[in-house]
Amino acid sequence: MRLSVIIRDHLDSLLHPSARHDPMTSARHRAFIGPRLLGGLAALATLPIYLALRGAPQEIEVMVFAWLIAPILLSYYLSRTGNYERAHILSSTALAAVVTAVCAYTGGISSFAAIWLVAVPLDAALSTSRRAVAVAVVLALGCALGLVMIEAFGLLPVTRIPAQYGSLFEALGIATATMYASALAFSAEALSRTSRKLLVVEEARYRLLAHNISDVISRHSRNGAIQFISPAAEGLLGTPAALLLEHGLFDRVHVADRPAYLTALSEAARSGEERSVEFRIRRDVIRGHDQRGSSEFIWIEMRCRSIETSASDSSGTEVVAVMRDVTERKTQERALELAHMEAERAGASKSRFLATMSHELRTPLNAIIGFSEMIVHEKDMMIDAARRQEYAKLINESGLHLLSVVNGILDMSKMESGNFEISPEPFMPRESLVSCCNLMVLKARENGIEVVTRAPQDLPQITGDPRAFKQMILNLLSNAIKFSEQGGKVVVAASVEGPRLVVRVTDSGIGIGAEDLKRIGDPFFQAGKTYQRRHEGTGLGLSIVKSLVAMHGGEMLVESRIGEGTTVTVALPMVFTPPLKDASDNVAPLVRSRGESQDYQVKKIA
DSSP states (O other): OHHHHHHHHHHHHHSOGGGSSOHHHHHHHHHHHHHHHHHHHHHHHHHHHHHHHHOSOOHHHHHHHHHHHHHHHHHHHHHHHOOHHHHHHHHHHHHHHHHHHHHHHTTGGGSGGGGGGGHHHHHHHTTTOHHHHHHHHHHHHHHHHHHHHHHHTTOSOSOOOOGGGHHHHHHHHHHHHHHHHHHHHHHHHHHHHHHHHHHHHHHHHHHHHHHHOSSEEEEEOTTSOEEEEOTHHHHHHSSOGGGGTBTHHHHHBOGGGHHHHHHHHHHHHHHOSOEEEEEEEEEEEEETTTTEEEEEEEEEEEEEEEEEOOOSSSSOEEEEEEEEEOHHHHHHHHHHHHHHHHHHHHHHHHHHHHHHHHHHHHHHHHHHHHHHHHHHTHHHHTOOHHHHHHHHHHHHHHHHHHHHHHHHHHHHHHHHHTOOOOOOEEEOHHHHHHHHHHHHHHHHHHTTOEEEEEOOTTOOOEEEOHHHHHHHHHHHHHHHHHTSOTTOEEEEEEEEETTEEEEEEEEOSOOOOHHHHTTTTSTTOOSSOGGGOOSOOOSOHHHHHHHHHHHTTOEEEEEEETTTEEEEEEEEESBOOOOSSOOOOOEEEEEOOTTOOSOOOOOOOO
């Protein structure tokens, strides 16, 4: 055992570097170099003894010894070049040449050595090269034909084997040829055994990878049917791998993603290039101790490419795919996309706000500066007391409007930063409603708008922030009056519905479009494009109301249609309790198409 290891190590040192990394190639090179090197060295060792006993050799003996030494040169050639096929061709050529020479000197085609021509293609068969075998067959047949032609034309040398030794040499030729063929058979068997052993090792290695790798490996036919799928699919999809064979996996792919899945497999099989596709697939999930199952869709990334197989069909093309779960990545991408959209929307809203803010601030400032300058130069402009009082009133109104705009921005900023505090206390909501309506009734009359208050006398007491409640109602009333045409009506109604106080502010104004209605309540958003607006405002009124309602744990619903007015419904709990988490978007904008007989559908958002 130790000797075999030493011989193997020495043979490995003679191998060409290109053959050392492939176990099967190394085995073939060792099978070629080992016997030839040992045979050549044995011939060299016996040559002095033969010459001492025989004397001067004849031509035929020189040829035989030359052929016995030639394998050493062939082994050296293979170890230097690594060209296994060419080494076998040279070996077949050397064997055919020496057999032909011996036959020519010992009787031609009927020589005892002619049987060795059969060993020429057998020797080349170990190369596993069709070209080397073809060359060896041509050499053997060519040498046999040459010997026949030489004998037919009487060109054979005069040298003959004595008759008494004829049978001995024939037996020697058959025995040596049989021994050589047996050696070739044992070499072929050894190579076959080595090949099977390596195949088992490789299969075990790949089976180990297939069983332990987290990615799923599958093999598909051209029509997408699965021929093999690794056991990792069971952990990924929660179902036995046997149920995924054929079209079992395809049946689990989301219906909307099936065309992309089949297209990737088809293009990979047709083009031979790698294809990648992402699709959703159903996964079985067991929830709870009762083993009740459910299913969910996860995202899978599949990379596939074609391979050539020895299939019996005309194409022999299959597709190998590697699949992995990318649900977490897709979730992160979706979150980033939503965050990006939200950032763009916020940026657009603030840009829109800044575009209109110059008008909202410049108009009252221009009035304040202009009328104050006129009062300063009242002597030059001969302004009487009545005109001076009118200018002072306009300056005061402009200042109040500017203060309202600034206060709205500050309130919104406090709410967004979480610094706006609510101080709950018991109060009567009817008194607050009537007070707010009385404050706005003068402005409404100036615009020719009627304000109607419908609040029962026995409206019960609620617990909340009375200041915030008034701010809600004033903002809703201000919006309703601002967007109502002359001769319109604004109705403020209050009632108790279950554990909540419900306040509805309805106007008969211009209404809100479906696209804008979806964004009502966003900070700095105003319905209609900037250049289409006929009314002043910063777009903070409903945003403030929405935030205050959310801070009270209530709901706000907006219903509207173009040309027929808007209804804003605020529902507040009768007893306020501080919320446990940040307020979310409570606006549920609803649109009813013109001609629809039923009332608006109301969607409640906690």
